[in-house]
Every structure is written in C-alpha cells, then in structure tokens.
Amino acid sequence: MSFAIDLADRFAVSTWSLHRALGGIYPYRPDGVETPTRQPAYGEGVVELIDLPRQCAEHDIFRLEICSFHLPSRLSSYVADLRSAAEEADVKVQTLLIEDGDLSDPETARRDAKWMAGWIDTAVALGAENMRVIAGKAQPSDAALHRAEIHLRQLAEEAADAGVRLVIENWFDLLPGPAELNRVLDALNGKVGLNGDFGNWERAGKYEDLAKIMGRAELCHAKGRYSAAGLDAEDYARCVELSDAAGYRGPFTLIYDSQYHEDEWTGILEERDCIAGVLQKVTAA
Numbered sequence: 001m002s003f004a005i006d007l008a009d010r011f012a013v014s015t016w017s018l019h020r021a022l023g024g025i026y027p028y029r030p031d032g033v034e035t036p037t038r039q040p041a042y043g044e045g046v047v048e049l050i051d052l053p054r055q056c057a058e059h060d061i062f063r064l065e066i067c068s069f070h071l072p073s074r075l076s077s078y079v080a081d082l083r084s085a086a087e088e089a090d091v092k093v094q095t096l097l098i099e100d101g102d103l104s105d106p107e108t109a110r111r112d113a114k115w116m117a118g119w120i121d122t123a124v125a126l127g128a129e130n131m132r133v134i135a136g137k138a139q140p141s142d143a144a145l146h147r148a149e150i151h152l153r154q155l156a157e158e159a160a161d162a163g164v165r166l167v168i169e170n171w172f173d174l175l176p177g178p179a180e181l182n183r184v185l186d187a188l189n190g191k192v193g194l195n196g197d198f199g200n201w202e203r204a205g206k207y208e209d210l211a212k213i214m215g216r217a218e219l220c221h222a223k224g225r226y227s228a229a230g231l232d233a234e235d236y237a238r239c240v241e242l243s244d245a246a247g248y249r250g251p252f253t254l255i256y257d258s259q260y261h262e263d264e265w266t267g268i269l270e271e272r273d274c275i276a277g278v279l280q281k282v283t284a285a
Helices: 015-022 049-058 076-088 109-117 120-126 142-161 178-188 206-211 233-246 264-284
Strands: 011-014 063-067 092-097 130-132 165-169 193-197 217-223 252-255
Touching: 011 015, 011 092, 011 264, 015 049, 015 063, 015 252, 015 264, 049 063, 049 076, 076 092, 076 120, 092 120, 109 142, 120 130, 120 142, 130 193, 130 217, 142 165, 142 178, 165 217, 206 233, 217 233, 233 264, 252 264
Parallel strands: 011 063, 011 252, 063 092, 092 130, 130 165, 165 193, 193 217, 217 252
Antiparallel strands: none
C-alpha cells in the first residue's frame, strides 16, 4: 500500500513491537544499578537498536518510540550515535518511554520522581519530542492520585524547560478508567499530555471508555488484538474509528505484541495497513 505524505506522518512504531528481534533488555530501575547488564529476555536477538531507524525508513515509517529498557547505554557517545542514525534515516524519535517507577507510592514516589527526572537529559540528547512516564501503580485513592499529580506537575515543568513534552498513559491501577485519567489531566491543566492506548483497557465497556479519553490524546499506542485466527481487524478498526470520531489526529504508534507472525515487521505492517484503510475510509466519507 502506498501512503500520501499526510497519511505517512500518522504512523510510528515502538521498539516494543520488535522486542523479539532485539532480544535483550536493560532493566533500568529506580532502585537498580546505573548501567544494568543485558538480559536476553526474548532471546539473543537478530538486530541492534541502532539499526532500527534504518529499518523503519525501509518500511516507510518515519517515527520511532524507544523503550528505556532497550537502550544498551545512556553514555553520551552512544546516545549521540543513535540520534545520528535516526537523523540519517529521516526518522523522528517521537517518544522515550520510561518503563519503571511509581509516582503514587507514598514510600518511593519522591525517589522515583527524581529518577524519572534524570531521564530528561537522555530524551533531549536523543532528540525525543516526548517522554512518557508511568503515572502510578497504586489503587486510585484521592491521596494516591494527588501524590501523582504533584510529582507529574514538577516533572512536566522540568521536561518543558528542556523542550520535551511529558505524557502519561491509561495504564496500571492508578488510572483504571476515564474518571481517574481525566481527573489527573484536569488537575495538571495541560502541563501533561495523554498517550492513549487501545490495549490497556481490555474489558467490557472498552470502546465507551476509550471514546471518553481519545479526544484528549496527543499520541496513541495502537495495539492490535491477536488470536490464533490472526488480527482482530473489527476490534482494531473500531478503536481507530472511535478515536477519529473523538477528534484524535495524532500519529498511531503500531504496537505488535504477538507471535502470530514470526517476523514482527509483518505484523507491524498488517496493523498499519488496517489503520490506513480505516483512515482513508473516514476521510472519504
């Protein structure tokens, strides 16, 4: 499928969608070592992170999200090389995803917020437009939500001063539904953006709940639902349609998390083609 320029800019891919191709992870944690050793969590891997921008461009995807645990090093020399690889491929580093920490825990929130703030320089060095953090993992009590809001506000201000947009997701126990998520976004009054995620609310009422948040989203993790029969194209299309109807006009980050296709790029491109078909249909309507 060929893509018009305006449609091509509607797609990104996350390194998570290629976690089997990458194989290893580097589990950075607030309570861990500064430079964790590689763990072959998903096998030995067949590609290095620094090769992904070129692969993205070869597949006509020009936005990339990088999971923090896929960074083999945070040394300035490596980060500069990775940024150069992205620039040479004309691929934007859309988001650096910080994959640990809990801003709602009364015991560790302050420590975790400081740790998250330490990633802002890495996001800047990568040329990332956004940095996604975990809002919290505690049950959504008023105290837990308020605690997360305080730390998110400070983080957002620090990130904005550095030229990076802080975003959160509809993810983990602190944000189990639209009411809690919208409360946090309202309390922060635009300082923090939303990365909506199709796959994080897999339950009855999923479509209604997503419709209540996707109009506020700036980014979107478009995770396809797979089974032995393959991609659930009906579910995927419905998520895209409701997002468009809610006013979402940002990029769809293709999240492929299945072993249905041995080659992860096959699944990623299947998701892209499905979304592209929906977008072309709603545009023509």
